[in-house]
Amino acid sequence: xxxxxxxxxxxxxxxxxxxxxxxxxxxxxxxxxxxxxxxxxxxxxxxxxxxxxxxxxxxxxxxxxxxxxxxxxxxxxxxxxxxxxxxxxxxxxxxxxxxxxxxxxxxxxxxxxxxxxxxxxxxxxxxxxxxxxxxxxxxxxxxxxxxxxxxxxxxxxxxxxxxxxxxxxxxxxxxxxxxxxxxxxxxxxxxxxxxxxxxxxxxxxxxxxxxxxxxxxxxxxxxxxxxxxxxxxxxxxxxxxxxxxxxxxxxxxxxxxxxxxxxxxxxxxxxxxxxxxxxxxxxxxxxxxxxxxxxxxxxxxxxxxxxxxxxxxxxxxxxxxxxxxxxxxxxxxxxxxxxxxxxxxxxxxxxxxxxxxxxxxxxxxxxxxxxxxxxxxxxxxxxxxxxxxxxxxxxxxxxxxxxxxxxxxxxxxxxxxxxxxxxxxxxxxxxxxxxxxxxxxxxxxxxxxxxxxxxxxxxxxxxxxxxxxxxxxxxxxxxxxxxxxxxxxxxxxxxxxxxxxxxxxxxxxxxxxxxxxxxxxxxxxxxxxxxxxxxxxxxxxxxxxxxxxxx
RNA sequence: AGUUCAAUGGUGUAAAGGUAGCACAACUGAUUUUGGUUCAGUUAGUCUUGGUUCGAAUCCAGGUUGAACUACCA
Numbered sequence: 001x002x003x004x005x006x007x008x009x010x011x012x013x014x015x016x017x018x019x020x021x022x023x024x025x026x027x028x029x030x031x032x033x034x035x036x037x038x039x040x041x042x043x044x045x046x047x048x049x050x051x052x053x054x055x056x057x058x059x060x061x062x063x064x065x066x067x068x069x070x071x072x073x074x075x076x077x078x079x080x081x082x083x084x085x086x087x088x089x090x091x092x093x094x095x096x097x098x099x100x101x102x103x104x105x106x107x108x109x110x111x112x113x114x115x116x117x118x119x120x121x122x123x124x125x126x127x128x129x130x131x132x133x134x135x136x137x138x139x140x141x142x143x144x145x146x147x148x149x150x151x152x153x154x155x156x157x158x159x160x161x162x163x164x165x166x167x168x169x170x171x172x173x174x175x176x177x178x179x180x181x182x183x184x185x186x187x188x189x190x191x192x193x194x195x196x197x198x199x200x201x202x203x204x205x206x207x208x209x210x211x212x213x214x215x216x217x218x219x220x221x222x223x224x225x226x227x228x229x230x231x232x233x234x235x236x237x238x239x240x241x242x243x244x245x246x247x248x249x250x251x252x253x254x255x256x257x258x259x260x261x262x263x264x265x266x267x268x269x270x271x272x273x274x275x276x277x278x279x280x281x282x283x284x285x286x287x288x289x290x291x292x293x294x295x296x297x298x299x300x301x302x303x304x305x306x307x308x309x310x311x312x313x314x315x316x317x318x319x320x321x322x323x324x325x326x327x328x329x330x331x332x333x334x335x336x337x338x339x340x341x342x343x344x345x346x347x348x349x350x351x352x353x354x355x356x357x358x359x360x361x362x363x364x365x366x367x368x369x370x371x372x373x374x375x376x377x378x379x380x381x382x383x384x385x386x387x388x389x390x391x392x393x394x395x396x397x398x399x400x401x402x403x404x405x406x407x408x409x410x411x412x413x414x415x416x417x418x419x420x421x422x423x424x425x426x427x428x429x430x431x432x433x434x435x436x437x438x439x440x441x442x443x444x445x446x447x448x449x450x451x452x453x454x455x456x457x458x459x460x461x462x463x464x465x466x467x468x469x470x471x472x473x474x475x476x477x478x479x480x481x482x483x484x485x486x487x488x489x490x491x492x493x494x495x496x497x498x499x500x501x502x503x504x505x506x507x508x509x510x511x512x513x514x515x516x517x518x519x520x521x522x523x524x525x526x527x528x529x530x531x532x533x534x535x536x537x538x539x540x541x542x543x544x545x546x547x548x549x550x551x
Numbered sequence: 552a553g554u555u556c557a558a559u560g561g562u563g564u565a566a567a568g569g570u571a572g573c574a575c576a577a578c579u580g581a582u583u584u585u586g587g588u589u590c591a592g593u594u595a596g597u598c599u600u601g602g603u604u605c606g607a608a609u610c611c612a613g614g615u616u617g618a619a620c621u622a623c624c625a
Contacts, residue, residue: 005564005565005566005573006565007564007565011567030625031625032624032625034624034625064625066624066625067624067625069624070624070625122623123622123623126623127621127622130621131621132552132553132621133552133553133554133620133621134552134553134554135552135553135621137621164623165623168623177554178553178554178555179553179554179555179620180554180620180621181620181621183621186622186623188623189623190623191623205623207622207623207624207625208624208625209625211625212625228556228557228618228619229618229619229620230625231555231556231619231620232554232555232556232619232620233620234555253556255556255557255618257563260562266625308563308564308574308575309563309564309574310563310564310565311564312557312563312564313556313557314556314557314558314617314618315557315558315617315618315619316562316563316564317562317563318562318563318575319561319562319563319575319576321562321575321576322562322563322574322575322576324575325574325575325576326575328587328588332587332588337585365583365585365587365588366588366589395586397586398586406584407584408584408585409584410584412584439584440584442584448584449586450584450586451583451584451585451586452585453585514585514587516585516587517585517586517587518585519587540585540586540587540588541586541587541588542586542587543586543587544586545586546586547586
């Protein structure tokens with residue numbers, strides 16, 4: 001492992017190890033299966049599993065499935081898939097619902113200790129007597145029921161004698177506690193609902209606070225890492241463990257990592273899916289792990305990103321440019337180069353007499369082992385519309401009347417003329433080539449400033465390319481006023497037909513490419529040999545575009 | 552209002568009382584058969600006021616600013 005300073009959690013762990021407070025590290029990743037995992041979860045996965053790896057410990061995957069009305073098996077499967085794709089394997093797979101019996105026993109124990117009671121108040125009454133910030137709450141009339149009566153009532157709750165909402169089990173702590181969560185929190189509620197794993201066995205379900213810490217404890221989790229909003233829950237977390245006299249797991253909180261131009265609210269993500277703003281949870285514009293995967297982001301780049309942004313306790317909004325940097329950095333090393341023309345204009349080489357030839361092209365200049373392929377060349381080519389200007393500025397290093405460029409992997413050509421249609425749109429560009437300027441054996445002595453990509457017209461295939469841009473128009477959509485729907489980038493997806501070199505026909509799902517000078521693309525799962533489909537992952541850095549923007 | 556947490560270049564993150572560093576972004580320049588990559592460099596930071604100390608981003612006190620908490624969600 002390379003030299004790197006410790007983050008605050010690693011410091012805690014190393015200190016715990018040194019002082020003997022713990023003998024090993026055991027973490028867990030505890031998603032609720034009620035949605036797809038997003039970029040924030042990815043960072044959390046890297047943190048928890050990464051810590052286990054680093055300290056030779058263990059990390060469990062545990063589904064926090066204590067609310068039967070929102071959780072589904074579909075989500076369980078997507079979550080497992082995402083964790084594995086990110087490159088991690090759990091030591092144990094658990095469900096909080098595995099512990100329903102144990103948790104019920106814990107509740108009985110609290111009742112017997114006089115620390116829990118059955119309350120008959122409605123949700124509204126409980127809220128109304130909760131007090132307020134700075135104002136103490138009022139004790140429920142049911143608070144002083146006898147242990148026997150509580151035991152009896154709780155048994156009846158479990159047996160299904162009561163309707164939803166008719167009774168709850170509450171902890172007996174302190175209705176005047178400055179921490180609202182400590183004001184006799186609800187432990188169990190009645191829900192006559194079918195659970196995705198336990199079926200209809202239960203009609204009472206434990207609340208988060210009565211399930212999470214105990215689940216950690218049951219699994220002997222040493223470092224239970226969660227986000228900052230749970231910091232107020234920590235006294236409760238500790239209280240239950242202490243009163244129940246069970247394994248002392250400890251909770252540590254870090255600030256959730258936000259990324260500019262992205263949202264991580266499950267509710268809002270679901271809204272985008274439901275209102276068909278995107279095609280689904282794995283739409284390549286979604287900040288979900290499945291969306292980013294389909295977009296062409298690699299697991300390595302996500303892991304590296306998580307590592308780079310680090311971990312701390314202050315609120316943050318990481319520039320999406322850093323994520324994009326990590327994606328480019330990885331793809332630059334691994335993506336095979338190919339040529340495609342997205343916005344084509346015809347180029348005719350008037351002095352090229354041959355029927356065509358095959359040219360040798362390297363697959364990846366960053367990787368010696370990537371090898372070479374043959375690409376067909378001919379008299380008529382497709383080039384990018386952007387690569388020709390009728391009246392170019394001085395620093396334009398591409399084609400224009402009288403200008404010379406290198407055709408990548410091929411010859412140097414000089415522009416001799418062009419045709420326009422009635423609308424003034426260029427239809428064909430004419431040029432002459434220099435036969436002695438062939439790549440690899442250039443004896444022409446001609447120096448050119450620019451090199452452009454091309455696709456041979458006679459052998460070109462067509463493909464659908466889906467060009468993606470940021471989903472939102474504002475840097476911090478989560479904090480923006482009103483509906484997030486007001487901030488959707490109308491150009492977040494544009495679909496075009498491109499000409500591609502023949503070698504691309506055999507690509508498989510999620511193969512990564514760099515379309516020369518355009519950006520990184522990957523094969524979409526919609527792709528077929530008859531109709532290849534590519535997603536634009538991210539463009540190349542473009543200092544020419546930057547230059548133009550300044551002007 | 553009460554409690555809790557936080558505050559370091561534009562952004563993210565280090566420095567455990569001793570040279571404020573790294574990455575991204577931005578900007579120069581070099582290299583380049585991708586205006587990519589790579590390389591070299593530049594700009595730019597400790598919320599504030601006191602205190603302790605030979606010495607404070609770090610410790611202490613006050614202030615300021617931001618965030619979280621008042622679900623039978625997690």
